[in-house]
Amino acid sequence: MNKSYSVSDLVSLYYENEFACIEEIPVPGFSLRHKSSMKRAFRKFKKNSQNLYLNSYNIPARRKNRLNRRTIILAIVLAFLALISGCAVAQFLSGNFRGEVYHDNTELFVVDASNSPEFIEYKYNLTEIPEGFSPITEEWFSTPFMVYYLYEKENTRDHIILSQSTKADFGSIHLNTEKGELTDITVNGHNGVCLSIIEDNDNYACIIWDNGDYILEISANMEKEKVLELAEKVEIEK
Amino acid sequence: MISAALAVLGSEAERNELSHIYEQNIRLFYAVAFSKLHNQHDAEDAIQEAFLSVANNPSLLFRVPAEKRVAYINIIVRNKAYTIWNKKHKTEENHTELYDTVFDEDISTEEKVISDFSCRQILKFIDTLSEANRSALYLKIHFGFGNDEIADALGISEEAAKKRISRAASRIRQYMEELKDE
Numbered sequence: 001m002n003k004s005y006s007v008s009d010l011v012s013l014y015y016e017n018e019f020a021c022i023e024e025i026p027v028p029g030f031s032l033r034h035k036s037s038m039k040r041a042f043r044k045f046k047k048n049s050q051n052l053y054l055n056s057y058n059i060p061a062r063r064k065n066r067l068n069r070r071t072i073i074l075a076i077v078l079a080f081l082a083l084i085s086g087c088a089v090a091q092f093l094s095g096n097f098r099g100e101v102y103h104d105n106t107e108l109f110v111v112d113a114s115n116s117p118e119f120i121e122y123k124y125n126l127t128e129i130p131e132g133f134s135p136i137t138e139e140w141f142s143t144p145f146m147v148y149y150l151y152e153k154e155n156t157r158d159h160i161i162l163s164q165s166t167k168a169d170f171g172s173i174h175l176n177t178e179k180g181e182l183t184d185i186t187v188n189g190h191n192g193v194c195l196s197i198i199e200d201n202d203n204y205a206c207i208i209w210d211n212g213d214y215i216l217e218i219s220a221n222m223e224k225e226k227v228l229e230l231a232e233k234v235e236i237e238k
Numbered sequence: 239m240i241s242a243a244l245a246v247l248g249s250e251a252e253r254n255e256l257s258h259i260y261e262q263n264i265r266l267f268y269a270v271a272f273s274k275l276h277n278q279h280d281a282e283d284a285i286q287e288a289f290l291s292v293a294n295n296p297s298l299l300f301r302v303p304a305e306k307r308v309a310y311i312n313i314i315v316r317n318k319a320y321t322i323w324n325k326k327h328k329t330e331e332n333h334t335e336l337y338d339t340v341f342d343e344d345i346s347t348e349e350k351v352i353s354d355f356s357c358r359q360i361l362k363f364i365d366t367l368s369e370a371n372r373s374a375l376y377l378k379i380h381f382g383f384g385n386d387e388i389a390d391a392l393g394i395s396e397e398a399a400k401k402r403i404s405r406a407a408s409r410i411r412q413y414m415e416e417l418k419d420e
Contacts, residue, residue, distance in 0.1 A: 005357050007410050008379040014364045015376055019312060022269045028278050037286035038260065045256040045293035049300075143294070157279070 032204050032221050033159045039174070040163075047171050094184050095191025096210040104178035108193065108208065109171075116167035116213055119144045124164045124216060125237040126151075126230060133160060145169035160220040160230065170215045175206070185209070187216075187231045196224040207231045255307075256293060263308050267315050274319040280326070284319040291318070295390050302381055310381060310391075313373050317392055320369040356417055363413045367406055374402035375410075 005013070030038075090101040093111070100107045124147075129135070133151040146165040152158065175182060180197035185207055192209025205227040206219035218231045260267070267288075271281035291314055292299055302310045364372060370392075377383045377391055389399040 012380050027268050034282040041289040041293040042257040049296045
């Protein structure tokens, strides 16, 4: 056989062979930290895709919430459709957060995104890192609108994720309320919500609060009380 | 191509494409990462870093034809796995090569290789290149990415992307010359 190949063909062939001979291995149960990071990635992808689409048509990414006639009619139609389809969506308000409760998750929105800097002007971080934890975040995790810190305890699965986003960039977040409980919480006098999950003897808690300028989110595979202690130690980075 | 992709981005299905790709191919992504790292924790890291990187710039994914998107993410996962492995083993290949000479010439990869023997030899040679250089070249020739897009995909600077591609292509060309001389 004297087939002719270009270098391009060969480089492609190399990777085809590489991926073809990868042995299938059983996929383990992934850690909560991985699941949380993947959710964050999907959320980010969804938001960036949406912005890509809006930008391509020069549509402003966000519009102010106004209770105009069209909005009211839309709300009535949605409520009617939800009623006849039997999948009623409950809503709740907690400070500057609004939630839409579905059967297995709650989508959390920021009600008022005004009065927030357009970009991250100053960063918040933990003033005190718990013993044994060290930062491992790569720079590219962050954007001008969001800062992301990841701390891990060596040789364990213990982790802390802290993120800070502008209110406009926050968009919405889906919280797994099928296995967890969502409650109101106060962090240094600022209103927020807390999701706590206990699954297979593993604790996980996520606290999201509005500190006036930014939306801060801290999550860790720890008890709710310990995560709240950490949240209260989040201050402007010096 | 981008505008064509953008035309359908308005749908919810498109915006959820990344999670569908993940759910459908997680076994493959995990196997790719684990085959290099041999550690579940690190393999998880490689996968999540790869997906965060893709999420940061969805236009790159939509630029890739639908049938090649899994291959594209595979490359990113593999690249992240090698980066994690290099960090753990204190390998500095990605840094040292930045000081290498950059050839600004066009990267010609269309020269034909006739014999099967040469083909096998070159495949073996490609295996000896660093993953950093090899994956950059692959993104260039298989997906038609520009240097800026490769830089975005691999989380490196445009200059570094250019150097990696140039280095991989010139080393393959040099090896082909040596094969001809033999």
